[in-house]
Amino acid sequence: MLFRIIKRTDLTGTQAVMFRTAAVFLALLTSSVFIIILGNNPFEVYASMLEGSFGSVYGIKETIIKTIPLVITSLGIAVAFKMKFWNIGAEGQIFMGAFAASYFALNHADIPRPALLVIMAAAGFLVGGLWALIPAIFKAQFGTNETLFTLMMNYIALKWVTYLQYGPWKDPGANGFPKIANFHDNAILPKVFGVHIGWIIAIVLIVIMYVFIHHTKRGFEISVIGESENTARYAGMNVKKIIITSILISGGICGLTGMIQASAVNNTLAVEVTGGVGYMAIITTWLAQLSAPVILLVSFLFAVLVQGGAYIQTAFQIPQSVASIIQGMILFFVLGSEFFIQYKLILNKSILKKEAKGGI
Amino acid sequence: MDFALLFAYAVHAGTPLLFATLGEMVTEKSGNLNLGVEGMMLMGAVMGFQVGIATSNPLLAVVGAAAAGALGGLIFAFLTVTLRANQVVSGLALTIFGTGFAGFFGQKLTGKIVPGPITTFFGEAKVPLLSDIPFVGKILFAQNLFVYFGYVAAIALGVYLFHTRKGLNLRAVGENPAAADASGINISLYKYTHILLGGALCGLGGAYLSLVYVPTWKENITAGRGWIAVALVIFTTWSPYRAIIGSYLFGCLDIIGFRIQDLKIKVSPYIIDMLPYIVTIVVLVFISMRKSKENAPPKGLGNPYFREDR
Numbered sequence: 001m002l003f004r005i006i007k008r009t010d011l012t013g014t015q016a017v018m019f020r021t022a023a024v025f026l027a028l029l030t031s032s033v034f035i036i037i038l039g040n041n042p043f044e045v046y047a048s049m050l051e052g053s054f055g056s057v058y059g060i061k062e063t064i065i066k067t068i069p070l071v072i073t074s075l076g077i078a079v080a081f082k083m084k085f086w087n088i089g090a091e092g093q094i095f096m097g098a099f100a101a102s103y104f105a106l107n108h109a110d111i112p113r114p115a116l117l118v119i120m121a122a123a124g125f126l127v128g129g130l131w132a133l134i135p136a137i138f139k140a141q142f143g144t145n146e147t148l149f150t151l152m153m154n155y156i157a158l159k160w161v162t163y164l165q166y167g168p169w170k171d172p173g174a175n176g177f178p179k180i181a182n183f184h185d186n187a188i189l190p191k192v193f194g195v196h197i198g199w200i201i202a203i204v205l206i207v208i209m210y211v212f213i214h215h216t217k218r219g220f221e222i223s224v225i226g227e228s229e230n231t232a233r234y235a236g237m238n239v240k241k242i243i244i245t246s247i248l249i250s251g252g253i254c255g256l257t258g259m260i261q262a263s264a265v266n267n268t269l270a271v272e273v274t275g276g277v278g279y280m281a282i283i284t285t286w287l288a289q290l291s292a293p294v295i296l297l298v299s300f301l302f303a304v305l306v307q308g309g310a311y312i313q314t315a316f317q318i319p320q321s322v323a324s325i326i327q328g329m330i331l332f333f334v335l336g337s338e339f340f341i342q343y344k345l346i347l348n349k350s351i352l353k354k355e356a357k358g359g360i
Numbered sequence: 361m362d363f364a365l366l367f368a369y370a371v372h373a374g375t376p377l378l379f380a381t382l383g384e385m386v387t388e389k390s391g392n393l394n395l396g397v398e399g400m401m402l403m404g405a406v407m408g409f410q411v412g413i414a415t416s417n418p419l420l421a422v423v424g425a426a427a428a429g430a431l432g433g434l435i436f437a438f439l440t441v442t443l444r445a446n447q448v449v450s451g452l453a454l455t456i457f458g459t460g461f462a463g464f465f466g467q468k469l470t471g472k473i474v475p476g477p478i479t480t481f482f483g484e485a486k487v488p489l490l491s492d493i494p495f496v497g498k499i500l501f502a503q504n505l506f507v508y509f510g511y512v513a514a515i516a517l518g519v520y521l522f523h524t525r526k527g528l529n530l531r532a533v534g535e536n537p538a539a540a541d542a543s544g545i546n547i548s549l550y551k552y553t554h555i556l557l558g559g560a561l562c563g564l565g566g567a568y569l570s571l572v573y574v575p576t577w578k579e580n581i582t583a584g585r586g587w588i589a590v591a592l593v594i595f596t597t598w599s600p601y602r603a604i605i606g607s608y609l610f611g612c613l614d615i616i617g618f619r620i621q622d623l624k625i626k627v628s629p630y631i632i633d634m635l636p637y638i639v640t641i642v643v644l645v646f647i648s649m650r651k652s653k654e655n656a657p658p659k660g661l662g663n664p665y666f667r668e669d670r
Contacts (some may be wrong), residue, residue, distance in 0.1 A: 005666075117603055143648050152641050162630045162633070283429060283453065320463065322460065324460025327456050339442075
């Protein structure tokens, strides 16, 4: 081989950030090709994406509303990923959390508002956590592949909510339209500064998760298990118990996202309640390298992309698909750039020397 | 209810699943878990349809679809094999990209119909003699050429995996890349070629949908079939032969939902939609409980392999 690949040890944090920024720019450059094919000016399109997310009070609010579920779900996923438990079942956990919260919202709207909201949040957390627990138990007991298991659980949850929406929970007052009745006001999260209270929950959770992972015994144990299960076992940790309780927390946080989305954004339970957040959050979690503060930043950037993508559709009649292409491109380039952050290529001088000799 | 007709329709509905399942299977055999099946199917579906509209040539359309699927595979292979990126995240990114790709190229195709020559080419073509077998003949051998190609692809892949030297090498790469590397197998080459082959097969699955099954263009034409294919690979425990039966069984579940009401069974079609995923989980748990080596996922599945990290 002409190149040798060696692990970098010399890269500073700033340089790593520069690599990633460069990757995003390269992605935008490549996406421009598609925009030009459509007959639009890429600069105008990018500028109006920014305008769509920041240009108006409405835009900013929408961007924040889209950031909230990404942040909270990513925090949940990060706990599982920290243990190298590849939980890709956040989508299903969100659905089940939303389902549990909706049960109380629809049937017990007479409970006073604060109490009802707390019950809904607790139910969402618990059921989301239990949904994640099923694959975790099988993983701990039999070593069942959790990636494939959690993926299947997503679809069961999706079909379950579809069943409820089209079947037993269908609102008879909706003229045959398949939707679940809107929540009573008691079951809707209040707004603070014009945006639902989820943003405060998200910030509080970031702080809690940061402290949990870095400054508590359990957080440390999770990191050790992620590094090496054997080490954890030799150190006398009860690996199974730690995995199971941590997955309960991981799924629970995702379930809480479901409660927030159903209550504050959709005002009901619907198949659209996740909006693909469960999958997108896997990506944001990974790109943020499981760090709670970075999750906030990455989720925000993603929300800008999504909100900007929706805006250019109305402003330029550019199909939403272009936004998906841009998203995909950015992911490809940023994922690819990680390689250049972790490794560097070195020209193999011995080969070159040999070739030079051969030439003479 | 005419069961032969119902099962014949199940084979029809199961064919896109069969191609995608074979594609994901051969990818996973190389040790890479590509969750971009849905994306690659969509890329194949739109490209097959586009080429079909432009040329009215069925073979070119199919080749175009395979090429588009392979392009998706190439992106995935470059990211995960050469650049060592996380497989799950890269696969999900590929699905996002593929969805955008299909939406982008498909926006001008919505509502268009597959040209006559292609529809005729993929029309019913009874296999002489075999189609006269009672019941089975009607189900399996009164189909179209694309369906027959599915049988051939599955059997060929089975023979390749289990009865050739290259197939053995491939399985070694998926089970234990370090050992395979030590025995002189070119790991990257094996991973690349099989991920590309897998992508091409997924693309063909998409093309069956857009050219034969639907056969007009509509947004999100795959409707989650890529994920069912991921489930099917597990359900059929990484065997191309069982993939044939499994795909048609899931194809049957796909179409039976609304027909079951004819049988006066009171089950919601949405609950029946859950069945493929529930049985897949049962199979997954069963494999891990029995710890049988034969039916287990490839040992190296999902783990990146870097020679330097050994």
